[in-house]
Amino acid sequence: MKVNNEVSNVLHYNIQTLTALLGKSSDLQVREITLTSIKKKAAVLFFDEIVDTHSVQRYVLEPLLTYNLPHFKTDEELLAFMESSVIQSKTITRVKDMTHASSELLAGKTLFIVEGINAFLSTDTTKWNARSIESPKGQRVAKGPDVGFSENRSTNISLVRKIIKNPNIRVTTTQYGTKTRTDVSVMYIENIVDKQILQSIYERLDNLQLDAVLEANYIEMVLTKESKSFFPLMLNTDRPDVVAGEILEGKIAIFVDGTPYVLIAPAVLVQFFQTPEDYYIGKTGLINQRLLRCILYFVALYIPGVYVAFMTYHANFLPVKLLVGFVSQRELVPFPTAFQVTVLIIIVMAINESSTRLQQNISITVSIFAGIVLGESAIESQLVEPASLVVVCVTYILVSVVPIYAMRTPAATITLVFISAGATLGFYGIALMSLVLLLHLNSLRSFGVPYLSPFAPFVPHDLKDSAIQLSQEEMTNDESRYTKEETMEETDEA
Numbered sequence: 001m002k003v004n005n006e007v008s009n010v011l012h013y014n015i016q017t018l019t020a021l022l023g024k025s026s027d028l029q030v031r032e033i034t035l036t037s038i039k040k041k042a043a044v045l046f047f048d049e050i051v052d053t054h055s056v057q058r059y060v061l062e063p064l065l066t067y068n069l070p071h072f073k074t075d076e077e078l079l080a081f082m083e084s085s086v087i088q089s090k091t092i093t094r095v096k097d098m099t100h101a102s103s104e105l106l107a108g109k110t111l112f113i114v115e116g117i118n119a120f121l122s123t124d125t126t127k128w129n130a131r132s133i134e135s136p137k138g139q140r141v142a143k144g145p146d147v148g149f150s151e152n153r154s155t156n157i158s159l160v161r162k163i164i165k166n167p168n169i170r171v172t173t174t175q176y177g178t179k180t181r182t183d184v185s186v187m188y189i190e191n192i193v194d195k196q197i198l199q200s201i202y203e204r205l206d207n208l209q210l211d212a213v214l215e216a217n218y219i220e221m222v223l224t225k226e227s228k229s230f231f232p233l234m235l236n237t238d239r240p241d242v243v244a245g246e247i248l249e250g251k252i253a254i255f256v257d258g259t260p261y262v263l264i265a266p267a268v269l270v271q272f273f274q275t276p277e278d279y280y281i282g283k284t285g286l287i288n289q290r291l292l293r294c295i296l297y298f299v300a301l302y303i304p305g306v307y308v309a310f311m312t313y314h315a316n317f318l319p320v321k322l323l324v325g326f327v328s329q330r331e332l333v334p335f336p337t338a339f340q341v342t343v344l345i346i347i348v349m350a351i352n353e354s355s356t357r358l359q360q361n362i363s364i365t366v367s368i369f370a371g372i373v374l375g376e377s378a379i380e381s382q383l384v385e386p387a388s389l390v391v392v393c394v395t396y397i398l399v400s401v402v403p404i405y406a407m408r409t410p411a412a413t414i415t416l417v418f419i420s421a422g423a424t425l426g427f428y429g430i431a432l433m434s435l436v437l438l439l440h441l442n443s444l445r446s447f448g449v450p451y452l453s454p455f456a457p458f459v460p461h462d463l464k465d466s467a468i469q470l471s472q473e474e475m476t477n478d479e480s481r482y483t484k485e486e487t488m489e490e491t492d493e494a
Contacts, residue, residue, distance in 0.1 A: 005097045011041055011115040014098075018045065018111075021102045028105070031061065035114070037069045038078070046110040052127035056110050059088040060123055064112070075117045082121065087112065089123035096120075103181060128152065133159075138238040138261065139403055144280040149238045153183055153257040159240040160187065164247065168192075176205065177213035183257040184219060187243075192250045197266060197447045201252060216256040216263050223265065224446075230413055232406040233446040235264035235271055242276060266446035268453045272404040273297070293401050300398035301411060304341050305418025305430050307391045311337040313426030329385040338423035340384045342416065344392040347374075349412060 008014055015030055022028055031044045042064065046056055063086050072078040083092050095101045096119050101111055108126030113119075133155070136148030149156045157171060166189060173185040184205070188198060204223050213219065216236065224233045237243060238260045243253050246264045254263040264271075273293045311330070315323055333340065378384045399411045414437065421429030444451035453459065 005099055007096050007098060007101065007113075007118045007120060009116050009118040011043060011113060014113055014120075015043055015045070017098055018101060018105070021098060022105065033061070033065060035064065035069055037067075038071060041115040042113065044110060044112050045105060046125065047105055047108070050108040050128060051110055051125045055089075055125045055127070060110055060112065060125070063088055075114075078114070079117055079119060079121070082112075082114075087121065087123055089125070091124045093122045094119050095122050106181065136238045138236075138405060139242065139275065141275060141277045141280070144276045145239075145241050147240055149240065149260040149262060151258050151260055153185055153255045156240070156255050156260070156262065157185060157187065160243050160247070160253070163240060163244040164189075169247075174205065176208050176210065176219075178211050180212045180214065182213040184213065185255040187247065187253040187255065189247055189250070192248075193252060194250060197449075198252060200447060201254075201265060213256065215259045216254070216261045219254055219256055220263055223263075227444070229440065229444055230410045231269070231441070231444060231451070232272070232404075233265075233267060233444065233451070235267040236261050236404070236406055237264065238262070239276060245276075245279075266449040268446060268449060269441065269451050270294070270455075272407045273402060275403045293403070296398045296401050297407070297411070300395045301414050302418060302430070303395050303398070304345065304391055304415050305422040305433075306427075307387070307422075308338045308341055308419050309422035309426045309430055312423055326385075326387060329387060332382045333385050335383070336423075337385070337388060338419055340388040341392060341419055344384060344388060345395070345412070345415060345419075348392060348396050 008017075011032075015032075019028065019030070025047070027048045029046055029048050033042050033044065034040070035042055044056070044060060044064075064082075067086050069078070069081070069086070072081065079094075083094075093104075095104055095111065101120050101122075104120075104122040105111060108124075108128065109122045110125045112121045112123065133150055134148055135146045138148075147159065149159065153173075161169065168190040169187065170190050171185050171187045173183055175181045176184050186198075186201065186205075201223060205219070208219075208222050210218060210222070220232075220234050220236070227233055235246065243262050243264065247253055252265050254265070256263075273290055275290075278290055310318060311326060315326070318326070330337070335343075375389055379386050379389065395415065399408055402408060402411075417433055418430055421433040423429075425432070441452055442450075442456055450457060
């Protein structure tokens with residue numbers, strides 16, 4: 001049905017047009033009323049499931065039905081009076097086309113129109129059903145705030161504003177997705193944000209061509225679509241304190257309605273090894289936890305490949321007793337070491353995937369059965385070497401020390417690449433792939449910021465909060481900055 005997009009001054013025509021646009025949905029409520037003091041018919045429209053019906057009744061319907069409206073010379077004066085003195089709502093906007101009116105209804109607004117006036121009044125009566133604030137699931141800590149984001153974008157923004165009470169904070173909200181019309185908010189601190197990066201992000205978002213935006217990853221893919229790397233170029237977190245800390249360093253936070261994860265840009269490699277506990281727990285002992293995470297993560301990438309290289313080409317480098325043990329195990333197993341390790345890694349990935357998807361009580365059973373029964377049976381049936389199983393288990397444990405889940409996906413890919421290199425060329429293959437990995441990391445840019453910053457290029461000033469932390473006073477009271485070698489456009493062209 002083709003309809004006129006302009007709002008008419010005929011009340012019933014507007015109601016029929018909106019009803020047709022919205023497919024005659026059963027939850028679309030149309031309450032027709034009469035303004036007795038001026039003898040005009042009017043109507044209130046809203047979706048029953050996504051508005052606060054109490055607010056509609058108390059702050060829209062009751063004032064309209066009980067207020068003794070004076071007579072005005074023009075309809076414009078009448079509409080302005082209702083907007084300023086009758087309807088009791090925190091925000092009221094005028095709507096003059098049907099497409100905009102339908103969008104307002106779908107966003108949880110209540111529309112009011114009077115016979116003879118070709119404009120709607122849209123009032124904010126939204127009430128989305130959302131879960132309460134819970135503990136963060138993505139980044140759990142032993143000490144520190146135990147508050148996580150929810151799927152409500154407005155609530156998430158308020159949690160960050162509660163931490164940073166700064167008048168220079170700016171928030172801009174726009175709807176993206178031609179079908180979903182999802183609210184996306186960009187938050188930053190005006191006087192310390194990098195204006196070039198901010199402008200680049202706005203330009204990318206303005207050119208976003210998606211029918212649906214259902215999660216933050218949709219936005220991340222658009223903003224980093226030129227990158228072919230499997231390393232994440234934007235930080236993903238569900239903790240308000242992490243977002244607040246990054247914003248205070250001049251970063252930009254992107255909130256997407258419907259997801260508890262917030263995007264941070266730009267992001268460098270060392271950020272993915274930071275946890276809130278680094279700042280909440282005093283530095284005691286001789287071990288730096290953040291540096292240890294970095295070392296263990298990259299060691300885990302090499303363990304399977306080095307093991308395969310030793311067993312395939314460089315067994316003579318092993319101590320005699322260790323070599324005898326490995327050889328005795330290998331004689332009983334029909335499959336080559338590289339094949340065993342690869343299959344075991346894939347099985348571990350499958351176990352992890354199944355334990356994530358299944359119900360919690362069932363996933364525990366599956367994990368125990370797969371980890372203990374299956375592993376022990378595989379060794380007893382001489383399908384795999386015990387050493388291969390130990391290597392894969394140690395690798396999985398060490399990779400799990402990284403606090404950001406997004407860094408575990410590239411770990412599996414790199415590990416398999418190193419296994420192939422070790423099985424093909426031994427240590428020479430691993431050395432070659434190490435060089436390729438280093439060159440790849442060195443070539444990555446997150447919105448113009450080098451991914452290996454502050455190590456490559458080496459910036460001594462920024463080392464205060466990198467792999468090794470300095471004191472809290474030196475980190476928080478110093479001017480926050482980060483090296484930006486290229487603009488976003490130059491990065492894309494490269």
